[in-house]
Each structure stands twice: as C-alpha cells, then as structure tokens.
Amino acid sequence: MADADPIFFAAIPSVVEREAATPEALDTLLRGCRSPFVIRGLVADWPMVQTGLRAPREVRQYLIERARDVPFAVSVGQPGHNGRMFYDAAMDMNFRTARGKLTDIFGGIDANEGRRDPPSVYLASIDVPTHFVGIEQENPLDLGSREPLVSLWIGTPTRIAAHNDFPDNLACCVAGARRFTLFPPEQFRNLYLGPIDNTPAGRAVSMVDFHAPDFDRYPRFADALAKAQLAELQPGDALFIPSMWWHHVEGLAPFNILLNYWWRDTPRYLGQPQDALNHAILAIRDLPAEDKAIWRDMFAHYVFESGPAVAAHIPENARGVLDPLTAETAGRLRAFLLRTLSR
Incomplete structure (x- = not known):
C-alpha cells in the first residue's frame, strides 16, 4: 500500500x-x-x-x-x-x-x-x-x-x-x-x-x-x-x-x-501489573481448562472483586496481605515472591 x-x-x-x-x-x-x-x-x-x-x-x-x-x-x-x-x-x-x-x-x-x-x-x-x-x-x-x-x-x-x-x-x-x-x-x-x-x-x-x-x-x-x-x-x-x-x-x-x-496515583510500593500478567502466563495459562476456571474464580474473589467479605472471618491482626497493602506488607509479599521465583 x-x-x-x-x-x-x-x-x-x-x-x-x-x-x-x-x-x-x-x-x-x-x-x-x-x-x-x-x-x-x-x-x-x-x-x-x-x-x-x-x-x-x-x-x-x-x-x-x-x-x-x-x-x-x-x-x-x-x-x-x-x-x-x-x-x-x-x-x-x-x-x-x-x-x-x-x-x-x-x-x-x-x-x-x-x-x-x-x-x-x-x-x-x-x-x-x-x-x-x-x-x-x-x-x-x-x-x-x-x-x-x-x-x-x-x-x-x-x-x-x-x-x-x-x-x-x-x-x-x-x-x-x-x-x-x-x-x-x-x-x-x-x-x-x-x-x-x-x-x-x-x-x-x-x-x-x-x-x-x-x-x-x-x-x-x-x-x-x-x-x-x-x-x-x-x-x-x-x-x-x-x-x-x-x-x-x-x-x-x-x-x-x-x-x-x-x-501514578497509587503508592510506589505496589507492584507492576505487567509482572503479574507475565507470572500468570507462566503459572496459569497452560493449565487444563478446568483448572483455569478455578483460578479465574479465585482471581475474581481475591483481586478483581476483593470485597470486605474476603477477610471478614479472619481476626483483624491476622489478615496479612488480605488487608489493604501497606509499604511493610507489600515489601514482605515482594520478598516472598522473589524467593519463590528463584527456586
């Protein structure tokens, strides 16, 4: 053309x-x-x-x-x-x-x-x-x-x-x-x-x-x-x-x-969504369809919907990353991911 x-x-x-x-x-x-x-x-x-x-x-x-x-x-x-x-x-x-x-x-x-x-x-x-x-x-x-x-x-x-x-x-x-x-x-x-x-x-x-x-x-x-x-x-x-x-x-x-x-209007300690997409491709995309359906539901529950009911049954002092992230909990989660990804 x-x-x-x-x-x-x-x-x-x-x-x-x-x-x-x-x-x-x-x-x-x-x-x-x-x-x-x-x-x-x-x-x-x-x-x-x-x-x-x-x-x-x-x-x-x-x-x-x-x-x-x-x-x-x-x-x-x-x-x-x-x-x-x-x-x-x-x-x-x-x-x-x-x-x-x-x-x-x-x-x-x-x-x-x-x-x-x-x-x-x-x-x-x-x-x-x-x-x-x-x-x-x-x-x-x-x-x-x-x-x-x-x-x-x-x-x-x-x-x-x-x-x-x-x-x-x-x-x-x-x-x-x-x-x-x-x-x-x-x-x-x-x-x-x-x-x-x-x-x-x-x-x-x-x-x-x-x-x-x-x-x-x-x-x-x-x-x-x-x-x-x-x-x-x-x-x-x-x-x-x-x-x-x-x-x-x-x-x-x-x-x-x-x-x-x-x-960005969100705190700098939060992660990059692209990293999550890459990890999901690594860990979820090639699973059997039935397993992917389960994980889609889990993501909806914990990530995309993430309402108060997700952690309401857990004592407040034990909710960890299910509560809104802070610099401290985000840092702990990042360190955990680095350890698991390096295995």
Missing part, C-alpha cells in the same frame, strides 16, 4: 482541548481524569521551547551545555524505514542501540542534516535528573503534590508503534512537532499486539503499520480506528495521556524533543 500520511489521519477526530491558566486549574483537570486532552501553549514560555523555536542547533547546544558527563542511550535506525522503529522480517529490531556522549550523538545529527534519507536517531526516555543539570529548574511545571518521573525523548523523524504505559503521562512538545494517535484501553484486541517478551522498549506494540495498514491481515484495526483520537502538538503544547491508553507517536520535524511527566 502507498504511504497513507496525511490522508489516513484526516478522518480521525481530534483530542479535546482544555485550558489551565493556573497550577490549581491543571491539578483539577488531571485529578482522576480518564480521558486524554490537549492544552495548547501550556509550556510555551519555557526557555527550552523558546530556544528550539529559534533553531534546532540552538536547542541541541542548550542540552549539551546542561548534560552530565554520563553515557546516553541512543537507538539508530538504518535508512529505508521512514523512521519506523520496529521489528525486521526476522522479528529482531530494525535498529541498533548504543551508548555515547550527547555531543557525539548530536554531532551525528548535525552531519546528516539535509540528507535525503538519513539514519533515524532516537533517544528514548532519558531520565532528566540523572542526565542533565538545571533542566527542571529552568523549565518548571507545577504538578502539585505529584512526584513524577521526568524524561526527555529526542530524535529525528520517527514512528513509534502503538503501545500503552501504566502511569499517567503529561507529554510536552519542546521542539519540532509530534502526532499522537490514541485509543482507549479496551482496544488492545483490535490493535493486534506483538510479543510481550520481545518488545522494542519493554511494552507490547501494535503490529499494524499506521502509514500502510493492511486491513486484510488486521481487519479489526478498522474497529480500533472508529474509537481513535488524534493530537498534533507544536512547541509549547501538552497532551495528557491517561494510564493504559494506547498511543502511536510520531516525530514529524527534522529534529524533535518531547519532555514528559509520568506518575
């Missing part, structure tokens, strides 16, 4: 736009929200955004001047893939990963500037405090009592397959332009996810090429598109992506920077 950009995206409705003139207004929008929204110009006054508007090389120099003397992880895709960081025909990655100094990585981008089909360069989820000095202080955003992870995503034109993340996500376009195609959490069946143990970046991704969707091979993708929303960000704009929403991400300009905030 021919490349479908931009006609393919034209029929997808836009993500709703909101306004937040104060930190309190932003906090109100974010609190308990389960739908995406865009705030135009939320971080337009950041020095990093203003520098990027002058010239890509200037914002690269801005980052170099604040970079710590630590290696940066970078993914490099060979020409011919139109920036799609994905699998190759053998289901290996079509890009290589390396580590290097930010000055050298940016030097490679400078050297390829203006080439017709340069290699794709992508620095993904770069933890800001461990890689830079002063970025957060010079480019602040008041998120109230939240304690987010702050990451930078830097690169040439790229296409990142649809995936989801467990934390809530506020993604701020710093330089260039980004296009997000979003789908509600329940659309995972219609996105035709790839392996969960062989992924480009730790999360299962859609196998559908959004620029050339093969509806004969992936017919239910049409149902996913019926629920899709589109957000195109310019420098200074921000997009809120709720937990577990699927998002296909494209860097559209010759050079792009995104800064995002990840946080």
